[in-house]
Amino acid sequence: MSEENYIAAGVDTVRLKLVHVSNAEAEARLERDELEKFPQVLESMQRARSMASAAVYPREFEALNPAPVVAVLSRDDAGKFVELVRRKTGVSLYERAVKIAVEGDVFIVAIEYHCG
Structure with a gap:
């Protein structure tokens, strides 16, 4: 979906999905000062880094x-x-x-598309 089509759906907010991955080659590196303009993204990266899906899955499947x-x-x-x-x-x-990549960690970042 193009940005124009996404925005044309009348959204006021955009949801980004972030996943912290331990083994992935980054396509780009962003510096912390570049991300300070986006506190929601920084905070979500911190949560993704510390969040363990071990609460749902055994640790080896995380x-x-x-x-x-x-x-x-x-x-x-x-x-x-x-x-x-x-x-x-x-x-x-x-x-x-x-x-x-941000400060040695790698995140998969994607736009979350709305349903309907």
């Missing part, structure tokens, strides 16, 4: 079943974040998920 964390951004902030990722990777988050 890597196979990572639990996503959702960051809710305003439409304007989401546009700025998507543009930052696009500049670093050449890919729009509206097209596909992207693996991003």
